Amino acid sequence: MSQRIAVLAGSALLLCTSIGVIHSQTQQPYVIGYISDFSGPFVDTFSPVHDGFRAHINMVNLAGGVNGRQIKTVVRDDQLNATRAASLMRELVTSEEVNSIWSLSLSSTLPGIYALAKRFNVPAISSVSAIKSTLPPAEDYAYSTGSPFEVAGEVSAKLAIKLFPSKGKLMCVTIDSAGGFAACGHTAASASAVGFTNDSLMFPPAKVEYGAIGQRIANSQPAVVVTHLPAGLAPGVLLAARSAGYRGPMLLHNVAFNEATLVKAMETAGNFENTHVFSRYVLAHDPLPAVAEIGRALEKVGVKPADFSGNHIAGWVHGKLAVEALRKCGFPCNGEKLNATLSSLSVDTGGLSGGPITFKADDHQGTSWWKTYSFDPASKKFKPTGEWVEAASKLAYTVGEKK
């Protein structure tokens, strides 16, 4: 008898859920835009970020959506071209009538997108790159869950001094770009304040042969190297520096590189010592239960476990912010209403960062938390080293900008 009741109750529950899902599918969906680099030079950064984002949206949609409505994501490929990105945004806003633009690609595409966001009254939220427009005093309609180079620069020296209290020379390595200039400028200012001496190396972003860069690092013999390099560049420089004979500590800012590529670069160099990563969000190697949950959600959208990286987690957090913003915005939710929602939104990352992502009216970046991971040669994995370190979005140092 009790078995029959259980079956009936189960069937009723299933029926209700199905009706709920069908109902939510027949309702007008939320339509959001997503622009990123899917075939340009940083496809290996932004494709996993998108996988993480869509894995979260997929999970929410399967559970009935937001406010009973599905989220429809209209995706476009900017090929890391600022002009193309701006055209795509115009098309998404006018033709697809999206209420927001998510992810975006590298910092070079952001100024144009943010200018259009303000003109169309449609918020644009970056996932990886972040520029000063989102820092206090923030520009209207410009938001980010990414890693601003200025903030990362300031926090990097604080993390370095915790790891290497013996101080000495800190060498900042980055690419010759506005973001790179800001990163190393703020790294140097922050490093001087905690007692390091400074050296820096900026090289052309298009460089593909790092032999001389590695040699220059080896010749400089710094006490610690801090890199602010996007995607594949950090593993490349690590490989070159190790091949040139530098065995000292390297602290790499996780600007959306894949941990597996970094491990392979270490294997190629035949050196697994003294490699550390600092990141705004946890890495895929982190033993946190939430990370395992993301791994399972990613498998449902076709991502192999071997390909799981911190980029997926950054995308997942980005998706989480999108869902919470839409939930609080209600329906209908146009760009202006969503912008008002975002400007006072706080989203719990569930342990994927040291605290919530909190936007305020004049701060569209919020306080960020950073964690260091050290590579463990025995397990061939990055292991967390210490606690989260807080970094304010209001910069502590004033650094000249690259013209």
Place this chain on the structure above:
Amino acid sequence: MLGAGLPAGPVRPAQGASIQQLTTVLGVAGIYALLATGIVLVYRTSRVVNLAQGHLAILCAFFVAALLAAGYHWAAALPATIAVGCVLAAVIYFAVMRRIVGEPPFVGLMATVGIAILLRGVMVVAFGGVTITTQPLLSGSVSLFGADLSATHVLVAVAAWLLVGVIVAINHFTSIGLFMRATTDNVILAAQRGVNIDRIVCLAWVIAVCAAAAGGFLHSQRALVSTAAILIGVSALIAALIGGMDSFRGAVIGALAVAVSEYFVLLHFEARYADLAPVALMLVILTIRPWGLFGTPEEVERV
């Protein structure tokens, strides 16, 4: 205090820096020279400036890396990649280049631009456009003149220059090379004397693509492979332009000039200007000698 037990500072200072620097420059220059000789070979036989040489190199690097990642031994993966390169070269020649024989030079140039765009798309679609590493053929280090050098870097430098020597030797000391030179000198006369121009030009493309494949593989041995790495083709083209588009000797000298200028600026001056150095050098040389250091003056044509 976090991680107080972690070692800090350089554990092992660079030993024999100058020998190490020489090895690096020779390795990089060797890869540029390998690609540049391919560009020169195609230009000599078909008057086409191949702008897809870097793309061909990196596509082959992706292919060999995929085979190695799939568990194939490099002794199988390398010949398989060379074989694929040969087929690719034949397809490029018969599907595109053969059809534009006799057309103005810019047609061939634009055809290679199209091929380059297509190959880049193939890289993204087939290999996901990701950044990858390949397992080095050699591990550890070798001691040379008191310097502790990466065995892989030594292998890359030696193999690259050996292969450049093989290509130059084919051109100078074999009957195929003789036919190629005859085609370069006077294609109509060569055809009248029984040289199969179709076969010779196709063979030039095959050798050029094999050189690109070898260059791509050697590049993957000392650096990461990504779609951005196609830019090694630009360095090779600058080397060919500096040396003269129809000169093997020029390609070799040009490759050395490009590698040394890049390296010198990176190491001793503002690293940000490293990419400008070879371009500036090329502009200076082309202003003085538009046909390059060792090129043939009458070969220059405005495109």
